[in-house]
Amino acid sequence: MNMPSKEYRQRLIEELVEREFISTQAEIAEHLARRGINVTQATISRDVNELRLVRLPAGNGQHRYRSTPLAAEEDxxxxxxxxxxxxxxxxxxxxxxxxxxxxxxxxxxxxxxxxxxxxxxxxxxxxxxxxxxxxxxxxxxxxxxxxxxxxxxx
Amino acid sequence: MNMPSKEYRQRLIEELVEREFISTQAEIAEHLARRGINVTQATISRDVNELRLVRLPAGNGQHRYRSTPLAAEEDxxxxxxxxxxxxxxxxxxxxxxxxxxxxxxxxxxxxxxxxxxxxxxxxxxxxxxxxxxxxxxxxxxxxxxxxxxxxxxx
DNA sequence: GGTCATGATGAATGAATATGCCGAGTAAAG
DNA sequence: CTTTACTCGGCATATTCATTCATCATGACC
The missing domain is CATH 3.30.1360.40 (Gyrase A; domain 2)
Structure with missing residues (x-):
């Protein structure tokens, strides 16, 4: 249905979390929306799972999504x-x-x-x-x- | 107040997540309880934050707490x-x-x-x-x- | 003694994430 | 053209996690 495929969206998400300080899935959805990709948090949750992204605590109550080496299969x-x-x-x-x-x-x-x-x-x-x-x-x-x-x- | 100090508890948590497949904070609390350390999920949440543990998706909907996403996978x-x-x-x-x-x-x-x-x-x-x-x-x-x-x- | 500051924690609650269920789309098989 | 099987994703909800607020303990100080 959507031209920008799931794969494309997931690649954007991977880039995004490395480039910016992202702390919630809602935030990811916002960024994607600015790029014209409209999906809900549920979808992001599934993406995060498949990409094996991780929500890393900063120790001070803040969090940031990061990719892990375990997720980098193309590399x-x-x-x-x-x-x-x-x-x-x-x-x-x-x-x-x-x-x-x-x-x-x-x-x-x-x-x-x-x-x-x-x-x-x-x-x-x-x-x-x-x-x-x-x-x-x-x-x-x-x-x-x-x-x-x-x-x-x- | 509690003899088993916060520090001791956190060390146990670190060992625990490396030794066992732990997927929720409630689970951590259970394990600690078996060792006689009774704390609530709220406390575990704070510990997890301070220890900067990470909840790593397995890609299939499962999660496992790890001390670092960079840690080797052996099991x-x-x-x-x-x-x-x-x-x-x-x-x-x-x-x-x-x-x-x-x-x-x-x-x-x-x-x-x-x-x-x-x-x-x-x-x-x-x-x-x-x-x-x-x-x-x-x-x-x-x-x-x-x-x-x-x-x-x- | 009293008073204040600090830190740890639980209970309750708010925030964030995961998921069951369903429908739409699509491709292959019949 | 159906049927079947799958994948994707939204909605609503369940689950999980973070945080606020209050309490208690401790120690420093007067």
């Missing part, structure tokens, strides 16, 4: 870190090698994702059933990469 | 379905076969998980790079299984 890095979180068991470094232990059977999948990164410092990857070996150009680069991955995994 | 069936969503592209049925299309390289991983289910109605699974073939005992069972999987993915 490549976000998605990547999700997948990693799920399947990567362990990270280790030895010389210029990184060893990643994964859930059984997932090594090939993770390795494929890593290959797609097409990083210069990675010479190549080798995947077994639950282990990936990443060969880096240098020890220093291996360390840097390890740290980067660990950050991704928090 | 829960609800999140397992999330994992599948990331990797399962498509579900299809033909006769007594289910065909699952996955992200490139992930077929083996998903197939392994399915194998571990050890379901009677599954005769066996066959995984390529991005496709899994599940052979069921009967057409009816294939249909039921498909529906079950689809429910998991919502």
């Amino acid at each position: 490549v890095v976000g998605e990547l870190s999700q997948r990693f979180r799920l399947f990567v068991r362990d990270l280790d470094r030895g010389e210029n090698l990184l060893v990643i232990t994964t859930d059984e059977g997932h090594a090939a999948g993770i390795a494929y994702v890593i290959d797609k990164l097409d990083r210069d410092e990675i010479v190549g990857t080798l995947a077994g059933q639950n282990t990936i070996l990443i060969v880096c150009r240098s020890v220093v680069q291996a360390e840097a990469l390890l740290e980067e991955f660990e950050t991704l995994l928090q | 829960v069936v609800g999140e397992l379905s999330q994992r599948f969503r990331l990797f399962v592209r498509d579900l299809d049925r033909g006769e007594n076969l289910l065909v699952i299309t996955t992200d490139e390289g992930h077929a083996a991983g998903i197939a392994y998980v399915i194998d571990k289910l050890d379901r009677d109605e599954i005769v066996g699974t066959l995984a390529g790079q991005n496709t899994i073939l599940i052979v069921c005992r009967s057409v009816v069972q294939a249909e039921a299984l498909l529906e079950e999987f689809e429910t998991l993915l919502q």
